[in-house]
Amino acid sequence: MKSTPHQDIVIIGSGIGGLTAGALLARSGRRVLILEKNHLPGGCCSTFTRQEFRFEAGATTLMGFDQFQPLGRLEREIGLQLDKIRLTPPMTVWLDDQPIVRHENLTDWISEASSVFGPEGQDAFWQLCYQVAQDAWEISYSMPYFPPGNLHDWLMLSKPDNWRFLKSFPWVMRSTAQVIRNLGLADNEKFMRFINQQMLIASQAYSADTQFLVGAPVLTYTNSPNYYLSGGLIQLPDQLISIIRENGGAIHYRKEVSKVKRTTSGFELTCTDGSLYQTRKLISNTTIWNMQDLMKGTQTDYFKDLSDRFSFGWGAFILNLGIRDRFPVLDSLHHQLIFKTPLPWLESTSVFLSASHPADESRAPDGYRAISISTHDPHPEVWFSLNPAEYQRRKTDIISAIRDRLSQVLPLGPDDIRVEFSSTAKTFEEWIGRKYGRVGGIPAAGLKTIFRMASPRTPDDHLYLVGDTTFPGQGISAVAQSGINTFLRVISD
Template sequence: MEKGNGKYNISAIQLQGFFFYGPLPFNSVYLCKSYIVRNFPSYKQNKPSGHYDAIVIGSGLGGLTTAALLSQHGLKVLVLEKHYTIGGFTHVFKRKEYEWDVGLHYVGEMHNEQKLLPRLFNHITKGKLQWKDMGEVYDKIVFEDKTYDLVKGRKNLVAKLKAEFDSSSDHDAIDRYMESVKNVITGSRNYYGMKVIPGLIGKWLRNWTSRKFLKYSDSTTLEMLRTFTCNEKLIGVLCGQFGDYGLPPAKSSFAMHAILINHYFNGGYYPVGGSAKIAEYIYPQITSGGGDVYSNAEVNEIIFEGKKAVGVRMIDGIEMTADRVISNAGVFNTFQKLIDNQHPLVPKLKGQFDDLRPSEAHLCLYIGLKKSSQELHLPTSNFWIYPSYDHDKNVSEYIDNPDENPFPVVYISFPSAKDPDWVNRFPGNSTIEIISLARFEWFKKWEDTRWGKRGEDYEAMKEKWSLRLLENLYQQLPHLKGQIDYYELSTPLSTKNFTGYQSGEIYGLEHSPARFRNEYLTPHTPFKNLYLTGQDIVSCGIGGALMGGLITSSAILRKNLIKTIMK
């Protein structure tokens, strides 16, 4: 960590944003140094005991959603989280007088409580989670020659795009594009809905009912867009949010692109009180059903009796039993790390995931400023900054020579400006986050060093990346020069350390056409009573993880939970 080149030594307790002496009671909320601290049970201080109906590995949103839904249907669930706090990419961290989210930067579809996503959030948080509308313009797509505003409302967005691209051929392309996005969404219902059905029948039904969806998912985003238009500027603008799913147009599936674009048609929303509120409000739904959630609880291995999963073995050797085990650790971690490779069913996995790769890793610069968002005129809109309209060329050149080429995408978010409760928790200061692409291999030589103690050469490299990212901020908001009090860079090694993803990825599996053709990305596994949940069985992001939890819970309970929730 650094402020410029300055270095700080901060204890593990300080890293959670508070100071104390003596033991703390569990399930408590403390006010200390103007921080609201959410203190969840730690496995290091207290071990769970007894038999559970289900054990969930990982407390990301997919795992918490699964645990909450199962708990609400009478199951006693244990959630085990490796990190020092729960929530996965919805958790926050604190330094000094600042707080940052690490993965939730905005969410779509919260405008209409009759839609599934807000209804599901209400269901698992008992209606406590509130959302703030980011305003008419939620994303700004920035190129050297022009900035394009993405406005909420499908009709408004179409009108805005047609005003920017005024030829009749462009207008026709925009209409055909919007119609294809609509077709993907319609087709996705069967594609995802059939994932609850196991075995050969499930595979047959998915293939039969998802033909319309697969026609689109088999095409890359660029291939599909070039059937509508040859206007490379229009294509560049339409793909201006590709960083939200991590693959440039020539590599990403058009289905993923369409799902993401549709998700934000009615604007962006941010959780009131910050993204940590999500885990805070889901947690009681699990414990009120007799379940438990533990941080600092690293699972070493899934235990089997023959072909049946019966529990887990922790990193300290302690074993815990359950009727079923649910992994939110990701497909690769589950099958490559948590299952003994001598298990007789492991050969059955051979080839199932050979066509899949992890998504790309990233850098994130967390910035703290000693003035409020209002004083600094920080926007609620996100910035997506590109060196040219050719996203694939930008990425390729940067990957080949990152020191000599500009970042292919820079995303800037202003969380303190989005959250109306920020001024109550952290008056007089504000925060910014800047994200860009990075390769895990660039940091691999420090892989075996400890977080926070990786050496001076590592810190120097972080400083170099930090200054480059700051230049992109100053180009957009030059008045912020001299206003920054603190900054800290997260690298792919940080992501690996805290999430367990082996390549420091944030989106799980990459969203290529091959991903959507893979028949094994469902809640079901070859192992009896072992299930998968989270973004890998649906798609990346908050919505994907949430839906993953819903699909897995429906499969386990053998109930149509969508019908229950929509009531």
């Protein structure tokens, strides 16, 4: 086995959480090494090529550049400069084939919501959502040591300047559904279908299972500027890696960590190709479920307990298409389609569609667009037990159903499709290395309260966590905040 020189900090995985922590640490003078199992960086925030098209690996929406939001902070503090296009509108929702435009401007959005769902209670609800969301962003910015993992974290959280956030505590104690009920909107069936499917996008749970302090920013993320990255979302991990390299760090591709062992001086990591890495401190950007298998020694029980506590995680089914650019509806790049009849095998009643920008010639040939259509899968583990024939049969059933639901919005003819392929939970485990193909972190329904979320700290003072299975959860902005939170803990120890 070949062993590499001892590192200051090794990060397992190159998701946005790990790369954010890595870039900040490298800028602070630490020697950082990223180990990535794939040949591309970014995890679920990556872009890959299939024939002449470039598709997003998972995440497709991008926001978080406003005051108190993490990507704006990275622009200011480490010089992140993305080639981004502001989206107008951020999203269009199709509720039983009725278009609902999610305007960025709050007044315009309230007017749209009132015309679709009726005016009663709409202004009060969305104004409250927006205000609580702004408070939530400021809390996450000002209190990066939540959830606390040791006495230092508690002391940082208890600073007098943070006492002003006690006004938001009631929103931790109430679900989004309770707030809706108190405003007299719970009997508006059309509104509730819309709310619950919108919440799935970012909280991975319905309104009854999501605290309002979490639900409010989820429901109003389209009221912040949303962006498209030219060339695909991989532009973000590429830039973070450039910052790491410029500051003496490195990334090693095709290095899948198979075992982590505690040593007297830190950690020894074994990769599937037999290579060994030694590090003083370790940051895991893989999931808590993966860590249960990777860790050897005293930490195994800790990750087993975490995995048992959060035993449910969503998977995703994704249909990627390269299609002719002849549909004006795709002037809006993001669409959520909500329908009454669930998709076969998945129980899902919505899909999310994202299209490449018509001016982005790097992602599709002239006259074509790359689109990705994703939906939730509540039983990702099932795909691993199917024989090849049954696996293909279920994929065919789901693709047919998605195409059928899509036809009312995007009536594709046989000559419109140039490329078509799909991905299941099995693909996500093979491609990104997420155990059981679980994506989207820990659903709010499994948390019950944000106080149960995993801290970046572990019982080992030299082992840290980052990514969507730690606070604050899933989504590009959330995992970037996770990276900031982990960075601050590492440099404080």
